Amino acid sequence: MTKRAVILLSGGLDSATCLAWARAQGFECATLAVDYGQRHRVELEAARRVAAALGSADHRTVRIDLSTIGGSALTADIAVPKGRDEAAMAAAIPITYVPARNAVFLAVALGFAETLGAADLVAGMNAIDYSGYPDCRPEFVRAFESLARVATKAGVEGTPYVVHTPLMDLDKAGIIRLGTSLGVDYSITHSCYDPTPEGLACGACDSCALRSRGFQQAGIPDPTRYQSPTEA
Amino acid sequence: MTKRAVILLSGGLDSATCLAWARAQGFECATLAVDYGQRHRVELEAARRVAAALGSADHRTVRIDLSTIGGSALTADIAVPKGRDEAAMAAAIPITYVPARNAVFLAVALGFAETLGAADLVAGMNAIDYSGYPDCRPEFVRAFESLARVATKAGVEGTPYVVHTPLMDLDKAGIIRLGTSLGVDYSITHSCYDPTPEGLACGACDSCALRSRGFQQAGIPDPTRYQSPTEA
Numbered sequence: 001m002t003k004r005a006v007i008l009l010s011g012g013l014d015s016a017t018c019l020a021w022a023r024a025q026g027f028e029c030a031t032l033a034v035d036y037g038q039r040h041r042v043e044l045e046a047a048r049r050v051a052a053a054l055g056s057a058d059h060r061t062v063r064i065d066l067s068t069i070g071g072s073a074l075t076a077d078i079a080v081p082k083g084r085d086e087a088a089m090a091a092a093i094p095i096t097y098v099p100a101r102n103a104v105f106l107a108v109a110l111g112f113a114e115t116l117g118a119a120d121l122v123a124g125m126n127a128i129d130y131s132g133y134p135d136c137r138p139e140f141v142r143a144f145e146s147l148a149r150v151a152t153k154a155g156v157e158g159t160p161y162v163v164h165t166p167l168m169d170l171d172k173a174g175i176i177r178l179g180t181s182l183g184v185d186y187s188i189t190h191s192c193y194d195p196t197p198e199g200l201a202c203g204a205c206d207s208c209a210l211r212s213r214g215f216q217q218a219g220i221p222d223p224t225r226y227q228s229p230t231e232a
Numbered sequence: 233m234t235k236r237a238v239i240l241l242s243g244g245l246d247s248a249t250c251l252a253w254a255r256a257q258g259f260e261c262a263t264l265a266v267d268y269g270q271r272h273r274v275e276l277e278a279a280r281r282v283a284a285a286l287g288s289a290d291h292r293t294v295r296i297d298l299s300t301i302g303g304s305a306l307t308a309d310i311a312v313p314k315g316r317d318e319a320a321m322a323a324a325i326p327i328t329y330v331p332a333r334n335a336v337f338l339a340v341a342l343g344f345a346e347t348l349g350a351a352d353l354v355a356g357m358n359a360i361d362y363s364g365y366p367d368c369r370p371e372f373v374r375a376f377e378s379l380a381r382v383a384t385k386a387g388v389e390g391t392p393y394v395v396h397t398p399l400m401d402l403d404k405a406g407i408i409r410l411g412t413s414l415g416v417d418y419s420i421t422h423s424c425y426d427p428t429p430e431g432l433a434c435g436a437c438d439s440c441a442l443r444s445r446g447f448q449q450a451g452i453p454d455p456t457r458y459q460s461p462t463e464a
Binding site: 144146156 | 298301
């Protein structure tokens with residue numbers, strides 16, 4: 001029987017690569033996008049495009065209104081930082097950090113996996129480009145696996161939940177090379193934290209900067225549609 | 233400085249008792265109700281009443297549409313079991329189990345706690361009356377505390393998150409005695425899984441049965457408004 005996996009899909013470059021990776025591993029893939037009151041809602045449309053293009057068998061969008069509890073530039077009325085260099089990004093946990101976001105998202109993915117009879121979760125956490133986010137580290141992923149096995153009926157009955165993080169040790173260029181080798185069309189993905197209403201990328205937020213530099217370093221043309229010309 | 237705590241408040245008897253307990257411990261209490269697509273939505277109104285009556289300093293209702301991922305009689309179109317005795321309830325994990333529900337709720341409560349600078353979470357898990365739910369056991373609670381300390385900025389910076397479960401070892405009668413001693417007015421709480429549109433309790437679902445028997449065993453009059461007369 002084909003093993004099922006649940007992939008957290010944001011519509012961005014990283015999670016699209018995760019879905020392509022999971023498909024290449026032979027998993028039947030269900031995908032979960034989270035509408036968490038983020039300001040960059042065009043990413044939910046991107047998630048649907050990516051799910052369709054990369055062969056998700058079952059795509060769901062679940063609404064979790066994290067803006068109710070506030071605390072992040074991605075959900076509250078706090079300005080998104082622009083034009084920061086790598087040193088500035090690495091210096092501290094950024095204000096785009098959403099409190100306990102990955103714990104919430106993985107917990108919902110776990111519930112979805114349990115209803116599908118899937119034991120495998122796939123998520124795009126990455127310890128290099130997101131070193132400032134506590135919930136993107138291997139310690140967090142291992143702690144979540146331990147939780148999953150005691151938090152669910154299936155876990156208690158012996159389902160050995162695993163959270164796969166195929167991007168954990170890759171830099172952005174490495175992720176782009178991996179996805180390109182798996183046939184991902186990055187033009188349908190969306191990364192910008194502060195896009196125009198039409199979905200054009202700002203080219204200046206941390207997410208745009210990491211993405212643009214990744215394509216440069218990978219030596220692969222950047223298909224992103226930017227608001228104004230950039231060096232990419 | 234007064235320590236803050238976040239209390240998960242369902243509007244039911246158990247979580248109302250938790251809030252009263254936390255207030256008696258001296259915590260400044262923020263309360264979080266989760267609108268998760270449950271069929272018994274009158275409990276969200278009950279949560280607001282309980283928060284106001286028992287002195288929550290900040291009550292929020294966060295919408296998490298778990299019905300998107302299905303899998304439970306509380307969120308999907310599956311009949312709620314009625315008229316079961318204790319043996320039937322204890323025999324298996326009930327279909328009112330919502331996949332990974334407490335992992336999701338505690339993760340959101342953790343995010344709320346982090347934005348408030350609170351290190352303490354309080355939840356009504358109970359190993360006796362809910363022995364069928366994997367995410368109501370001490371193993372689950374300990375695993376969540378471990379997760380919390382690596383999942384958040386505050387945890388990584390040393391906040392020693394604790395999940396208090398003051399009801400863990402009490403039976404329903406013990407919970408009712410505790411709450412009554414702390415001044416809880418249980419007439420404003422709601423427990424029924426399948427109420428009338430007016431909010432009257434069905435008197436027959438597992439939750440009504442446990443509640444009704446709890447008042448009987450505690451020797452305290454049951455203030456619940458039932459749909460039709462019961463032996464309570």
